[in-house]
Amino acid sequence: MSSQHVPLDEYLGRAFDRTPVSMIVVNQAGEITRANRLAEQTFGYDSDELIGQRVEVLVPERFRHAHPGYRQGFLAETSARPMGAGRDLAGRRKDGSEFPVEIGINPVETGEGPMILSVILDLSERKQSERRIQEALAQKDLLLREVHHRVKNNLQVIHSLLDLQAMRLQDHDLVGALRESQNRIRSMSLIHQTLYQSDNVAQVDFTRFLDELVRGLTDSYRLVAGQVQIGVQANGIKLPINEAIPCGLVINELVSNALKHGFPGGRSGRIDVELREPSPGEVVLSVRNDGVPIAEGQNLRQTQTLGLQLVQLLTRQLGGVLDIHRGEPVRFELRFKVGAAA
DSSP: OOGGGSOHHHHHHHHHHHOSSEEEEEETTSBEEEEOHHHHHHHTOOHHHHTTSBGGGGSOHHHHTTHHHHHHHHHHSOOOEETTTTSOEEEEOTTSOEEEEEEEEEEEEETTEEEEEEEEEEOHHHHHHHHHHHHHHHHHHHHHHHHHHHHHHHHHHHHHHHHHHHHTOOOHHHHHHHHHHHHHHHHHHHHHHHHHHSSOTTSEEHHHHHHHHHHHHHHHTHHHHTTEEEEEEOTTOEEOHHHHHHHHHHHHHHHHHHHHHSSGGGOOEEEEEEEEEEETTEEEEEEEESSSOOOTTOOSTTOOOHHHHHHHHHHHHTTOEEEEEOSSSEEEEEEEETTOOO
């Protein structure tokens, strides 16, 4: 029979039954007056078993005592809205099993008075999908941690091999060069160690990283470091690994350079390392010291010093701009945007 020859009530009834979501109509007394086919399938009841039952039969027992109060609150302020916004809701099947649901409630006027139309979505598959995604993410997170752990261990092996080599050498300049290389390797190793120990393997916590880096540099330059205070202020900044490694190496070079050349002859002083974020996505790294000023005749842009050459190269890698102040205090300020690293 074509739809135009079907009485309107019957036509609407068929549409109600064929709707691809569970729908239940409840009167003001909280009794179920109608349920569509998908609601029957979802809750495991025949329609005859539901009609006349209080709607609380579909609610887990531990929540039933509060449900009439929610229903009365809706009747007092009737407007279409989601039920239990912000809470995890559950339905109860005929066999007693529970499943997660999302419910929309709507007021409807009928010939029998005001009713509540409840639209119920079974979230079981969605929750299972979310759980599978979370498990996959956890496995990925575990894999990334293991990668960082292994990279850190391999870098530490290289550090130890250089240490053994340095112990065999008598040339102080060559030993110094090996120690500087060890510090650079240690800086990269600390990045991976920080990620391995962090709750977020995608972002390096620079407060933790700098504390460890400064401690290592203090040990390497202990004769000078005993006269020099080193202050660190990272302001809670976290960086992706693409920016963290070159930024960490820049700090290593500038602090090492200050300890080597800024405080000769037992001169005391202070080195301050600061990272700040003046605007979202923009980072400013500042390393300053009150030691010996840099000579005006020294061309810092075309220096032959490996440390400063590395700083220039790493600045370009970060897509940043380096500003140098030669004294009172000596200050290197590197400004770059997160995501611009080559």
